[in-house]
Amino acid sequence: MMDCQPIREYFCALLEGELDAAAQAAVLEHLRLCPECRACLEECKPAGELLRQGLPESMPEPASSRLEQRLALQLHTRPAPAWQRFLPGRTGLFPAWALAALLLLAGSGLWLHFQSGSVTLRGWLVDAHCAPKLIAQGISGAVHTRACALRAECRQAGYGVLSKGQFVRFDAHGNAIALNALLHTRAKDHLRIVVSGRRRNHVLHVARLKLMAQPAEGDTAGTDSGATSAAAAAR
Amino acid sequence: MSSSHPTAAAGASADPDLSLVRLVQAGDRDAFQPLVRRYEHAIYRMALAIMRNDADAEEITQETFLRAYQHLRQFRGESRFSTWLTQIAINAARMRLRKSHAAMWESLDEPRAQDEGQMAREAVDTHDTPEQNLAREEQRQRIALALSGLPAGYRLVLVLRDLQELSTHDTARILKLSDANVKTRLLRARQMLRQRLTRLATAERGIG
Numbered sequence A: 001m002m003d004c005q006p007i008r009e010y011f012c013a014l015l016e017g018e019l020d021a022a023a024q025a026a027v028l029e030h031l032r033l034c035p036e037c038r039a040c041l042e043e044c045k046p047a048g049e050l051l052r053q054g055l056p057e058s059m060p061e062p063a064s065s066r067l068e069q070r071l072a073l074q075l076h077t078r079p080a081p082a083w084q085r086f087l088p089g090r091t092g093l094f095p096a097w098a099l100a101a102l103l104l105l106a107g108s109g110l111w112l113h114f115q116s117g118s119v120t121l122r123g124w125l126v127d128a129h130c131a132p133k134l135i136a137q138g139i140s141g142a143v144h145t146r147a148c149a150l151r152a153e154c155r156q157a158g159y160g161v162l163s164k165g166q167f168v169r170f171d172a173h174g175n176a177i178a179l180n181a182l183l184h185t186r187a188k189d190h191l192r193i194v195v196s197g198r199r200r201n202h203v204l205h206v207a208r209l210k211l212m213a214q215p216a217e218g219d220t221a222g223t224d225s226g227a228t229s230a231a232a233a234a235r
Numbered sequence B: 001m002s003s004s005h006p007t008a009a010a011g012a013s014a015d016p017d018l019s020l021v022r023l024v025q026a027g028d029r030d031a032f033q034p035l036v037r038r039y040e041h042a043i044y045r046m047a048l049a050i051m052r053n054d055a056d057a058e059e060i061t062q063e064t065f066l067r068a069y070q071h072l073r074q075f076r077g078e079s080r081f082s083t084w085l086t087q088i089a090i091n092a093a094r095m096r097l098r099k100s101h102a103a104m105w106e107s108l109d110e111p112r113a114q115d116e117g118q119m120a121r122e123a124v125d126t127h128d129t130p131e132q133n134l135a136r137e138e139q140r141q142r143i144a145l146a147l148s149g150l151p152a153g154y155r156l157v158l159v160l161r162d163l164q165e166l167s168t169h170d171t172a173r174i175l176k177l178s179d180a181n182v183k184t185r186l187l188r189a190r191q192m193l194r195q196r197l198t199r200l201a202t203a204e205r206g207i208g
């Protein structure tokens, strides 16, 4: 019988094309005569194609959207504003008068005609699934993506407008309009809307909703420009 | 150190990502998105090949790009950007493997429930005939099973060399092995993979 083991020591170099001509000729000659070594070499060949067959071609879509969203949060998150550092866990440091002022401020920014029944709100189009997370982390709704909003999870949760840390949900009609707007826009994020209707039991019964064009380059995600203009108008 | 000095290392001079990387390093956050889109799928597949479950693979993919962004200033172009990304992903995967060592050993023989769920979902997603789907799914399942049976140290070498197509030298550097060790493990890993596949096919024929 032939001694196969020394020959097989050369397989790696053979596959990498590192053998000199004489050694290669010797190995190939052995292979011609030895079916066992031929089978062994077959097993040692690059397995890239095999591996690719065992894996999906791409990352599944919901995972891809979640990655995009998590990155967007990271890329656009600035250090927490000073007032946030006093919130949970450190409330002892936070004077009550400041909290009251804060609540007043937050309220006034969102509502233009608080008492009149009909309201016009400006802010970011966000779904009810993602809004609490954005609020909890103090992040602008501008970073929420269209792709995320169209996910089943987000679609089924329904939509609303997020501005200055407040989220107001839409009624069924509003959800239908919002979905339609999402399906027809080319914007990927910065889904700025102006929406008007009547507010009943914390739900906005939408009469009109307009998805604004992409903001200008300087209008960064960190600033809640919708809320700012609403606040300015309220003053 | 002057940042404007053109000091691209020889290996990275042809790096197609370098211009985008430089933009991000200069403060243009939006230039990071195309890099993510270019590599998310490759990183995800690699993570899936190593971890064999989609939740871990997704988590590692997220971690990889977050860390890459956070540490991009440290990227000096000594290797390709894609190799650098791969290295980050591998580190994240190894950390996770170490944590779930016990779970990993349990998974040697039987596929986890989540693997099967994932395969079922993927089967629905493709646009081929049911027969093509079925054949592809069966093969995918077999390969996934065979792969998850390899010891982690061999699986990592196999994935870096044959899936990511890194050089022996880069693989050795990332895994902190000698070049010779990478070569030995690679051949052994390929053999183990194919032998397991054969055994699985034989077993299936025996049952069917």
Ligand SMILES: [Zn+2]
Pocket (backbone or CB within 6 Å): A002, A003, A004, A007, A030, A034, A036, A037, A038
């Ligand atoms: Zn032989």
Ligand SMILES: [Zn+2]
Pocket (backbone or CB within 6 Å): A127, A129, A130, A144, A148, A149, A154
């Ligand atoms: Zn969402």
